[in-house]
Amino acid sequence: MEKLRKAVSEIAYTQNHAKLTHLQLSLIPVLHFASSLYKLAHSLHRSLYHYGLFRKHRLPVPVISVGNLTWGGNGKTPMAEFIALFLADSGISPLILTRGYAGGDEAKMLHMHLLGRPKVGGHFSSEKIGAVILDDGMQHWSLQRDLEIVMVSGLTLWGNCHLIPCGPLREPFNALRRGDVVVLHHADLLSEQDLKDIDLMLQQVNKSLPIFFTKMDxxxxxxxxxxxxxxxxxxxxxxxxxxxxxxxxxxxxxxxxxxxxxxxxxxxxxxxxxxxxxxxxxxxxxxxxxxxxxxxxxxxxxxxxxxxxxxxxxxxxxELKIIPHRECTEDGFKKLLKGDLKDELQGTYRN
Known part of the structure; x- marks a missing residue:
């Protein structure tokens, strides 16, 4: 099973089929068929929400979603931690909701890093929650959000650009248009030319889309x-x-x-x-x-x-750090967070 998992992962991130083994090449038709089924199910699921057949829920506090388009390490959990600490230091008590496998390594890391921080919650309590951070929330369509942050790994981007399981994409590439902010993670490991190319690619999706660069220190x-x-x-x-x-x-x-x-x-x-x-x-x-x-x-x-x-x-x-990139700096990111949530936060505390 482990060999199969690795073989599928290599297929997802290899664009040149000449580099694949005979076993991997034999798996491609099966994976393409499975991806077609996944695409059909995904489209149906989205349509049910789009036409109101499935209901979207609104929480009484602002929701910040941190998600991505692909599987794998895109820096979602470090970003969720970064936002939680910033909000807590600003006097806003954040609640972090994590998706995926219960008790997984991301949840353990969050718990350990935030241990002892009185204003950061992992569950509802008597203390008033000022904002919710949804870790891995881009595909969680049942919950409305006030800010959509899309994490992109600079090391792997979108792989072979196919939907899972033939590729790493959870959604088609044009889903980036739903994002309010794009964060290019591991930007410090890329060349200047690569950064410019990725920046241009993202701007073609949405010219007004703020793009921040991050790294792990x-x-x-x-x-x-x-x-x-x-x-x-x-x-x-x-x-x-x-x-x-x-x-x-x-x-x-x-x-x-x-x-x-x-x-x-x-x-x-x-x-x-x-x-x-x-x-x-x-x-x-x-x-x-x-x-x-x-x-x-x-x-x-x-x-x-x-x-x-x-x-x-x-x-x-x-820990996650924001790399200055034109006007997209750490201060700019924090101002964006507070600016987009200002009215909602004020309304929360008035109530």
Missing amino acids: PCYFFDVGNFIHRRILWAPLISLLLSLRYHLIFRFFDMRFLSCAMSFFEPNDDIEMIRRRLRELEDTFGHKPVVIVTEKDYDRDPEIFKHLDPYEVLALCS
Whole structure:
């Protein structure tokens, strides 16, 4: 099943069929047929809402939707966290509603990051909620929203531009027109020419569409055995980690600290192979290497890292940052949030 999942994922993000294997090529007709069925079901579903046969619900507070057109990591949850913290710091109590699998890694990350923030809620309480943030809400048509933020991954964009399962699209590309704001995530990993091309492509969909650039910045480590204990990163290490993201690397910092940084760690991987590699590194350098994994990989299966004992395992946490792009700056994004929700927020607190 895992091989099939990977094969389908490679098909979705490969535009040149010459790069596909015979197995993948044999799957394409089946996936095309499944995509046609998905498109038919999607159109029917949208029509039921469009013609009022399915009812859209309005909450008594403003709703900010953070969504995307494709599957995969587009920065939705980090953006939801960014907005929640901004609203909380502005005196507005936000409620975050998450979709997808209950108790998934995104929900766990949100809970851990927002732990101890008194104005941020994960469920309704007696405290007055000033705004709702819908994490992964673009396809949640039953709920009306006041602001639609569409996240786009600069690394993968729209893949082969087909609907799932043949491609990564949840909706046709023209659904971008429903967005009030587009956020290009991982923009720091793209060339200037790529950024210009993507910017032009988005402007062709909607010339007045604000486009913001974002990135993920490493900020601290925590021990996988004690996530409350944080280790703040020092600047040279941050720079190194930024240059090594999304790779499986073994990098020697000095004669006392060796980092094994993994950007993707599957629970089914051969633990013994990794332990053997760690022992080889220890024999080579005379010191125990430190294993560094991403926070998301840790949340997928925290228990698996116990099998790496006695090696120390640290999880790397990152936070979303807005990259200045023409007039689209962090201050501009925050003003847009408050500006679009001003009347609704004022009405909420008057009531």
